Amino acid sequence: MFGLKGKITVMLLGMTALAACGGGGSGFGGGGGSGPGGIRDQQISQESRQRLIESGALPDPNHDSIFDLFDNNDDPNVTVEVNRYIWNATLEILDFMPIEAADPFSGVIVYGYxxxxxxxxxxxxxxxVTDPALDARSLRVALQGRGGGAVSRETARAVEDAILTRARQLRIAEGNL
Structure with missing residues (x-):
């Protein structure tokens, strides 16, 4: 339909139209362009720039890509949502079992035989460990014997009680009561 000259003409007209859209006209903000009194002419202090970066109004120059925004670089002592006393008590009570996997962020510890x-x-x-509270509802233990399926509920309850008792002892010993 169009020849080479026609395609080039259409592309140039499209680029010209797009360039005209981004100018410094007096749009809805009134004088927000690059002209006199515009935002680009104003100098922002370093403190103001840092506050704007921290609030998310300006992009952080330390981020290399958009995927860096999804990294969890927070302090793990603040973001962990499990009870540390229950976690440590579990490690102490079940120390006769080898640890196969442990994830303190989700609160799961998987032991081998x-x-x-x-x-x-x-x-x-x-x-x-489901909750940061030192509470019986924060702990779930699933036991399995080597020969067969799950063990009796009384055995699992005894292990849970031992872990909770030790967790309370650790908390009292630390003096955070």
């Missing part, structure tokens, strides 16, 4: 002191049967466990 281990035989408790004085016991004859090997167990493995998955512990889930």
């Amino acid at each position: 281990g035989t408790p002191p004085g016991g004859g049967r090997a167990y493995r466990a998955t512990v889930y």
Whole structure:
């Protein structure tokens, strides 16, 4: 339909129209362009620029790409949402089992098979700390014996009670009561 000259003409007209849209006219903001009194002519102090960057109004020059915005660079001591006393008590009480995986951010500890002191049967466990509160509702323990499926509810309850008792002892010993 169009020849080479026609396509070039259409592209030049489109680029000219786009260039005209971004000028320093007096649009809705009134004088917000690059002319006298415009935002680009005003010098922003370094403190103001830093406040604008922290509030998100200006892009952070330290970010290399858009994907850096999704990185969790917060202090892990602040962002962890599990109870540290329950977490540490779990590690102490179930220290006879090897740890296969642990994620303090989600509160999951997966143990391999281990035989408790004085016991004859090997167990493995998955512990889930669900809340930052030192509360029985914050702890879930799933035990499995080597020979078969899940163990009795009483055995799992005894392990939960031992972990919670030790967590309370750790909290009292630290003096945060």
